[in-house]
Amino acid sequence: MITDKMLLQLGVVNPVLEGLKNAGLEVVSIFSDVPPNSELKVIRRCADEAIAKGVEGIIAIGGGSVIDTAKGVNILLTHGGDLVNDYSGAETLPGPLKPLIAIPTTAGTGSEVTHAAVILDEANHTKLSFVDRNLAPHLAILDPELTLGLPAKLTAATAMDALTHAIESFTSIQANPVSEAFAAKAIPLIRTNILNAVLHGENLEARGALLTASTLAGIAFDHAMVGVVHGMAHATGALAPVHHGTANSIFLPWGMEYNLKVCAKKYAEIAKLLGVKVNGLSSQAAARKGIDAIKRLREQLHHACGLPYRLRDAGVGEELLEAIAEGAVNDGTSFYNPREVVAEEVLKEVRKAY
Structure with missing residues (x-):
């Protein structure tokens, strides 16, 4: 064991x-x-x-x-x-x-x-x-009772990890109807249960929903892989003692910003799954609202449990930013990103995350 x-x-x-x-x-x-x-x-x-x-x-x-x-x-x-x-x-x-x-x-x-x-x-x-x-x-x-003792901050970080899996698999160059179906089921489950599980850790229904969503998102990215957000998170975790879920949460909106020019239609779909009202909006405007919803969620989690939403708050020094960008380029997950991962361009998003 x-x-x-x-x-x-x-x-x-x-x-x-x-x-x-x-x-x-x-x-x-x-x-x-x-x-x-x-x-x-x-x-x-x-x-x-x-x-x-x-x-x-x-x-x-x-x-x-x-x-x-x-x-x-x-x-x-x-x-x-x-x-x-x-x-x-x-x-x-x-x-x-x-x-x-x-x-x-x-x-x-x-x-x-x-x-x-x-x-x-x-x-x-x-x-x-x-x-x-x-x-x-x-x-x-999957037994949600085994997650009841999970601290609020770790509950938030791991759920954001699952959300990142779902979003990145949905936009991966290997995305397919199977992976998209699993991801599309996971995203609203996380959206509607994450704050409840963080604020009310004893809520078994919310815990079970997150556990189910995590597995669904895992199946999604097992079929389609992930992308630049994970590339940045892996590089960060190799250089500094930052929890993987926390790193994904920090980088998620900035990785989406990086991919926006090639993913507007899919991000518009994700915005709907996040509960954002996008009727009458262009794909670009709807996608932007989806990214803004992710930013708001991170701020809510920060206020609820102290989950960092900037690299500096997670103890990452500014001297590591260039190495993080370089590491993201070399990370295997970035090969599946919908936009080519270029160090100079990624560094701009890493600096925003700082």
């Missing part, structure tokens, strides 16, 4: 352990030393422990970092080798992996249903992507 220290201390994993015991299944090891951003060295250490104990399957209980860690561990547990040299990139796995069950405790990453993992290479200050059809968990269990 892979989880994090806080969930272990709070006893969140106890019902799962009890259920497994009653079913006659043995948990031979519990690894809880997972950081906020999944790291190569942590995966290697966990994999060594799993191999030594003869693990036959993995249960991951936690947020995206825990689930991505489990995916990385499963690669080494099943196939051995070197995670970076042998498996980074796309479609590199030689075959199926051992059984992996994902139980998310945050409503944001969608990692429980995706074929991808993002791992921090702490030595080189970069984030590595692993994408393979065999990487997705074999089973995802």
Whole structure:
């Protein structure tokens, strides 16, 4: 079992352990030393422990970092080798992996249903992507009760992560009717429940709606990928200790501004999904109103729980802005952006986000 220290201390994993015991299944090891951003060295250490104990399957209980860690561990547990040299990139796995069950405790990453993992290479200050059809968990269990203890700020950050997945997959160059349908269902679910879940964390209905939306958005971007917002967020997370969802929330309207000239019609559709009245407006004007709605939502979340909406408020120094823009260009997600990602142009949006 892979989880994090806080969930272990709070006893969140106890019902799962009890259920497994009653079913006659043995948990031979519990690894809880997972950081906020999944790291190569942590995966290697966990994999060594799993191999030594003869693990036959993995249960991951936690947020995206825990689930991505489990995916990385499963690669080494099943196939051995070197995670970076042998498996980074796309479609590199030689075959199926051992059984992996994902139980998310945050409503944001969608990692429980995706074929991808993002791992921090702490030595080189970069984030590595692993994408393979065999990487997705074999089973995802959505239980909103497991998200009830999520702090308000983390609830907001993870929900904005899911919203970013939905919006970017909707406008990706690989968008298709399937991905658009999942994204279009996720966006209004997030819009109508995010503030309720932040302000009233005990509201199980709102929590469940966000968890469902997160999974829907995860399926959407698993079909279509994301874009420059994630490129900027990944670059930021590799350079500074900023939560991935927070980074996406900060960059979302500015990434949309970057793409506006090529995405007006789709952003107009997104505006409708965000509940904006756009009757009689041109696509450009409707799209602009949609972006403004995202900005207002971030401000509401900032006032409700302190979620940062500027890089400076998240502890990012101005000296990192150029590196963030360069990192966004080199990030694999930017290849799917509807507008070519050029460092000089992206830097303008990064400065606005500062």
